[in-house]
Amino acid sequence: MKARALESPAFFRWRPQTSPALLALAALPIAVIALFVAVMIWVSFQRGMLGTAAAVYTLENYLAVFSDPFLYRVLWNTAVFTLTTTVVALVIGLPIAWLAERTTIPGKTAIYAIMTLGLLIPGIYTAMGWTFIAHPRIGFLNRWLVDLFGLDSAPLNIATPIGMGFVQGLSLAAVVFILTAQMFRAMNPSLEEAAKVHGLGFLRTIHRVTLPLALPGILAAVIYVVTIGIATFDIPAILGLGNRVYMLSTFIYLKVHPQGSGLPEYGITGAVGTCMIAVAALLTLLYGQVLRSGHRFEVVTGKGYRPALIELGGWSAAGWCFIGLYAFVSKLLPLLLIVYAALTPYFAPPSMEMMGKLSLVHFTNMEWGLVLRGARNTALLVVFVPLLVLVFAFAISWLVVRSRNRARYAIEFAAFLPQALPEVILAIGALLLALFVLGERVPLYGSVWLIAIVYVAARIAFATRALNGSLLQIHRELEEAAFVSGLSTLRTARRVLLPLLRPTLLSVWIWTALLVYRELTVAVFLGVHDNITFPAVIWSYWYAGGMNKASAVTLLMTILLAPLIAAFWWLGRRSQTAG
Amino acid sequence: MLARLQRARSLWLGIGLLLASSAPGYGASATLTQMIEGAKKEGVFRAQWSQNTFGGGEGFNEFLAGLNKKYGLNLKGQFTPGPDMQALMVRIAQEAAAGQPSSTDLYMGNAQALFDGLKHQVLKPVEWGAIVDRRPPKDQGYDAIAADGTHMAIATAVVGIEYNTNLVKGADIPKRLTDVLNPKWKGKIASTPYAAGLRELAMPGFLGREYILDFTKKLSGQIAGLIRCGEAERLTSGEFAMLVLTCGGNDATVLQRSGAPLAQTIVQEGTVLHMRYAAIPKNSRAPNAAALMAAYWMTPEGQALLWKHDGLDLHVFPESHMKKDVDQVRAAGGKVVINTPEWLASLKGYAETQKELEKILREGGK
Numbered sequence: 001m002k003a004r005a006l007e008s009p010a011f012f013r014w015r016p017q018t019s020p021a022l023l024a025l026a027a028l029p030i031a032v033i034a035l036f037v038a039v040m041i042w043v044s045f046q047r048g049m050l051g052t053a054a055a056v057y058t059l060e061n062y063l064a065v066f067s068d069p070f071l072y073r074v075l076w077n078t079a080v081f082t083l084t085t086t087v088v089a090l091v092i093g094l095p096i097a098w099l100a101e102r103t104t105i106p107g108k109t110a111i112y113a114i115m116t117l118g119l120l121i122p123g124i125y126t127a128m129g130w131t132f133i134a135h136p137r138i139g140f141l142n143r144w145l146v147d148l149f150g151l152d153s154a155p156l157n158i159a160t161p162i163g164m165g166f167v168q169g170l171s172l173a174a175v176v177f178i179l180t181a182q183m184f185r186a187m188n189p190s191l192e193e194a195a196k197v198h199g200l201g202f203l204r205t206i207h208r209v210t211l212p213l214a215l216p217g218i219l220a221a222v223i224y225v226v227t228i229g230i231a232t233f234d235i236p237a238i239l240g241l242g243n244r245v246y247m248l249s250t251f252i253y254l255k256v257h258p259q260g261s262g263l264p265e266y267g268i269t270g271a272v273g274t275c276m277i278a279v280a281a282l283l284t285l286l287y288g289q290v291l292r293s294g295h296r297f298e299v300v301t302g303k304g305y306r307p308a309l310i311e312l313g314g315w316s317a318a319g320w321c322f323i324g325l326y327a328f329v330s331k332l333l334p335l336l337l338i339v340y341a342a343l344t345p346y347f348a349p350p351s352m353e354m355m356g357k358l359s360l361v362h363f364t365n366m367e368w369g370l371v372l373r374g375a376r377n378t379a380l381l382v383v384f385v386p387l388l389v390l391v392f393a394f395a396i397s398w399l400v401v402r403s404r405n406r407a408r409y410a411i412e413f414a415a416f417l418p419q420a421l422p423e424v425i426l427a428i429g430a431l432l433l434a435l436f437v438l439g440e441r442v443p444l445y446g447s448v449w450l451i452a453i454v455y456v457a458a459r460i461a462f463a464t465r466a467l468n469g470s471l472l473q474i475h476r477e478l479e480e481a482a483f484v485s486g487l488s489t490l491r492t493a494r495r496v497l498l499p500l501l502r503p504t505l506l507s508v509w510i511w512t513a514l515l516v517y518r519e520l521t522v523a524v525f526l527g528v529h530d531n532i533t534f535p536a537v538i539w540s541y542w543y544a545g546g547m548n549k550a551s552a553v554t555l556l557m558t559i560l561l562a563p564l565i566a567a568f569w570w571l572g573r574r575s576q577t578a579g
Numbered sequence: 580m581l582a583r584l585q586r587a588r589s590l591w592l593g594i595g596l597l598l599a600s601s602a603p604g605y606g607a608s609a610t611l612t613q614m615i616e617g618a619k620k621e622g623v624f625r626a627q628w629s630q631n632t633f634g635g636g637e638g639f640n641e642f643l644a645g646l647n648k649k650y651g652l653n654l655k656g657q658f659t660p661g662p663d664m665q666a667l668m669v670r671i672a673q674e675a676a677a678g679q680p681s682s683t684d685l686y687m688g689n690a691q692a693l694f695d696g697l698k699h700q701v702l703k704p705v706e707w708g709a710i711v712d713r714r715p716p717k718d719q720g721y722d723a724i725a726a727d728g729t730h731m732a733i734a735t736a737v738v739g740i741e742y743n744t745n746l747v748k749g750a751d752i753p754k755r756l757t758d759v760l761n762p763k764w765k766g767k768i769a770s771t772p773y774a775a776g777l778r779e780l781a782m783p784g785f786l787g788r789e790y791i792l793d794f795t796k797k798l799s800g801q802i803a804g805l806i807r808c809g810e811a812e813r814l815t816s817g818e819f820a821m822l823v824l825t826c827g828g829n830d831a832t833v834l835q836r837s838g839a840p841l842a843q844t845i846v847q848e849g850t851v852l853h854m855r856y857a858a859i860p861k862n863s864r865a866p867n868a869a870a871l872m873a874a875y876w877m878t879p880e881g882q883a884l885l886w887k888h889d890g891l892d893l894h895v896f897p898e899s900h901m902k903k904d905v906d907q908v909r910a911a912g913g914k915v916v917i918n919t920p921e922w923l924a925s926l927k928g929y930a931e932t933q934k935e936l937e938k939i940l941r942e943g944g945k
Contacts, residue, residue, distance in 0.1 A: 049699065052676045070942060131818065137767065137803075138817045159804075242769070242804040242813065244941065257666055259772040259807065259937075263695075264669060345837040347812035357838065367636040370658065435677040445679055528682050529625055529659045540660030544631030545809040545830065 025395035030414040036429030044270030061267035078248045080161040082229030088169020093176025099319045101184035103310045114327045115177045123234035129334035134158040159243035168235045170330035176221045183217030220465045231422035273425040341551035362552035374537035377448045385455045386512040393463030401471040419461030427525035430454045446528035463508045470504040610709035617867030624654045624868040627661035627683035631809040634888025646875045664688035671860045672699040681860035685869035694920040703859040704728035710874045718895045730858040733876040735894040735901040736827020738776040739845040746820040769819040772805040774936035776824030779851040799943025815839045832890030849914030
């Protein structure tokens, strides 16, 4: 077989074959995304009650969007918020990823546990926690500062774009960690060792070698965090809406869920969403440039790949102080707040009086039928969505990075689009598609599978970004060797690529599962009866002013799932070690 | 012999009456009997409204148990918390337009949402008079049962100012609307994003459009934020000292029972009665069960459960708790307006005024 391959001229210009099955796998989610986008564009040209004779075609939505001075204020707020979010998330997430993967810091499993288990805490609680810390009227830090320095007014205000960006950044530091940790893990240490041999110090090595090598992963993380910052809903909703500080996501939410007079303005949402496709296109082009120059970062090869770690020595304690502070501020404090709120009859700042009122009333009165319905649907989504995302994303990434198929640019573009679009827009597209296009022919409306389809479409971008980055770092000569040895494309993928990609696949699986587990916006928009999810149950309590009941359900959810996630991580780490 | 026969007939008549009175639908109209039979076939009753309305799922379970007991049914219930009243009506209208069954078999909501429902013609007329145990008395010409049968009021919420009793005490408790403009409250109070109460006060015959527009501009500079009715915990937490104005002080009534520092005051100028209505969507999967549930709420037991779970009942009934609030305002010379879909439909410029008020409140801050 080897001889046959060597004799073949194809060996000298080896190009993987694009199988029709792989192409179909990649095209399926792209078709769904295209359908959602098409529905959104269609809606952007309509006004009035959709699906009725009152709906008319018009350009008014675009005129309304561009002539609304309020929207420009919203865009400015969103820009400040996103920039703050990105800076905070990078400043925290990147060093922790580096510490966990490139140094000898002890307790790495604990670091992973901290960074991932904290994701179980919904953003609404992080926001509520920070309300009690830095709110101008009830934040204890503000009260303390006012008393200490005799100030006239509170020095901190969390209900500003910068304040909200800080809280969102704390939450997204875990995303940066997940996105960059696997990149640090796959990085060839020989270049750093060479730098050391040539006399470069620690900081200069970081600056001249480590950071340039990490650039694609960092850029991917930045793009990802920026787009989440633009689209994120929960923290701006909790901290901003009530204080009249609006972001793009809350602006869209208010257009779709008018709090008072009028019908939902799907048309305005569609017009904003259509404009955001242009933003998505720009970001895609930017990322594409990185991808095209990706060969410069191919550092993992079949020979000589051996991760070496930087000895931290006494600096380990400093590293752990940093991680511990982050864990306390962003995870432990909100978790304590959840416990406190779950045990109190109504929401009030902690005091001796409130401590006397602690009880289990919210647990004994829990609506188990509803909670179990939510748990069942969430479990279904957590099992199926990551699996589908991995299958589709692998097909897309392989086509984009490895093949010479002409469709790859279009596929890459379409796969990235959902990343730059607020999930609410995808949800609206899916809702209108299920209601007015598919109707009873394909009974998706009110089904958990409709939510699953949107989740898969929304998560494809993240998964392909991560897989693209990892595929870029696996040199083609490994696949060429397999090909020369007579392995088919499918067996090459199974025997060569998948084992090397296992850490990335695992982190994508976990991250997708966690995001699905806590996702709220799509679930709220598409939830009807039978398809209500666990986070939507929590939201329904919170939205109706039942913060304490919501806390009780959140606590239950966290307690139930935390050991499973921890066990999963432990198994994951063990399999990597064994590998 | 004749006397014995008469005694025997009387005895049988008595037994017959006793049996009839213990059976479901005693004194029932043909409509009620048909509905009970229809409900038995429907089997499942799906309900959706906000979790903080009518006791949410906990309240629903008790309502369903009462309904099953009263009409001899064995309905299975499925309650799912839903969006706010107007958003739910929009959803029902969308589902109707798309030929899908309604998210909820029974719609429960306010006049504004019903006004939208009537506009989109998605509500099914019901012969309420034939199925309720007691017809609600009229209140100064107001009839809780709509003339066209599309809706029936089942409870009353009284609009006022809700406040944290730890932060607002004694002489600080507002008596007039303008009291909330006192500089000491600047940056400490909230209003609603949908101008609850203000939109009705702005109507001719009440405080009027110009007066309320001017007041709202001042209020917008005074408030620290906008919260929804039902977010009373943002008052108990101390984040805001007052909510100007509420959709009804019933959440204060419910939270007070657990010791929360919360109360509502009604201003001297008057109040709006935000009625809570029941209506059956045309695309309901269980219209009979839904109508029976609404009828059950009109019974003394149903009213007592509404009071227990949501702190409100229908003010026209003599045993009503809300009647006391309404009588108090009237006795003090305050004006009382009952918010109905028909009243909203009769007003010129209501929707425009509401939008204007919402914009002032929303954009008053940064």
